[in-house]
Amino acid sequence: MGYTILKKEELIPGQTTMMVIEAPQIATKAKPGNFVMLRASEHGERIPLTIADCDREKGTITIVYLVVGKTTAEMNTLKEGGEFVDVCGPLGRPTHIEKSGTVVCVGGGTGIAAMHHIAKGHVEAGNRVIAIIGARSKNLLLFCSELSSFCPEVRIATDDGSEGHKGFVTEVLKDILETEDEVAEVVAIGPVPMMEAVCRVTLPFNVKTTVSLNSIMVDGIGMCGACRCTVGGKTLFACVDGPEFDGHQVDFAELRTRLWQFKKQEEESMELFSK
Ligand code: FES
Incomplete structure (x- = not known):
């Protein structure tokens, strides 16, 4: 039995898609920061996606993905009413959320969707949340209304100035x-250069900074080592030790290199799929 897609919506046509999937057991246990491993077809690759939202009563989880390679292109051929062969989760350690005061949540790209779930968790814990979301242009911003529905302070940055601050989220x-006066924590989820830049900004302010690493994953349960990363000089696995880590301790240079290691194979695979 597969996992039925109850809703599919192109948030940015041809680029970013949201799906609501029926997965009652996962929805019961999922917490902000958790991810799932999905497989679109019997012989397909498993990919990790952070849970962007869940509805325990309806038994659903929401995922948002960028159509960037063969697997996400294949996922994008699935329609409402169609099924994923596997959805495994919730995986990873959930976000550490406690009542701590003011928390700034920064999101970029599809990371905004995952950040939205974490921001919601902080609001529910009684924290004041300031959300900052960024994109190249206004039409590429995600989850603005969802965030605004529970977070009164949403700041926007666009590269071209079409909405909010003209420039980067890091300037905001x-x-x-x-x-x-006091910011207890900064949480950043998005492209690696954005998370790295956020850490550079927060370091002199000595503010706790949490990032969510989008390492390549194969099994998602700590067996294969594909997602290894260096944090504070130690080798850790993003799938079981994270995916969230102290951003000031992350070796971003290594992460960047590891993310690009299969670029050629990914391009070849996409070419074959497109034929
Ligand atoms: Fe295999 Fe993390 S994905 S160890």
Whole structure:
């Protein structure tokens, strides 16, 4: 028995898709920060995606993905009413959420969807959440209304200035850190350069900074070593030790190299799939 897609919506046509999947057992246990491993077809590759939302009563989870390679292109051929062969989860350690005061949640790209779930968790814990979301342009911003529905302070940055601050999320973040009395934590989820830049901004302010690593994963349960990363000089596995880590301790240079290691094979695979 597969996992039925109850809803499919192209958030950014041809680029980013949201799916609501029937997965009652996962929805019961899922917490912000958890991810699932999905397989679109019998012989397909398993890929990790952070849970962007869950509804325990309806027994559903929401995922958001960027159509970037063969597997996500294959996923994108599935329609409403269609099924995933496997959805395994919830996996990974959930986000550590406690009542701590002001938390700034920064999201970029599809990371905004995952950040939205974490921001919701912090609001439910009684924290004041300031959300910062960024994209190249206004039409590439995700989850604005969802975030605004529970978070009164949503700041926006776009590269072209079509919405909010013209520039980067890090400039908005720096301004907040300079003006707010006390920020307990900064959480950043998005492209690696964005998370790295966020850590550079928060370091001089000595603010706890949590990032969610999007390492390549194969099994997602700590057996294969594909997702290994270096944090604080130690080799850790993003799937079981993370995916969230202290951003000031992450070796981002190594992460970047490891993320690109199968680029050629990915391109070949995509070429074959497109034929
Ligand atoms: Fe295999 Fe993490 S994905 S050890």
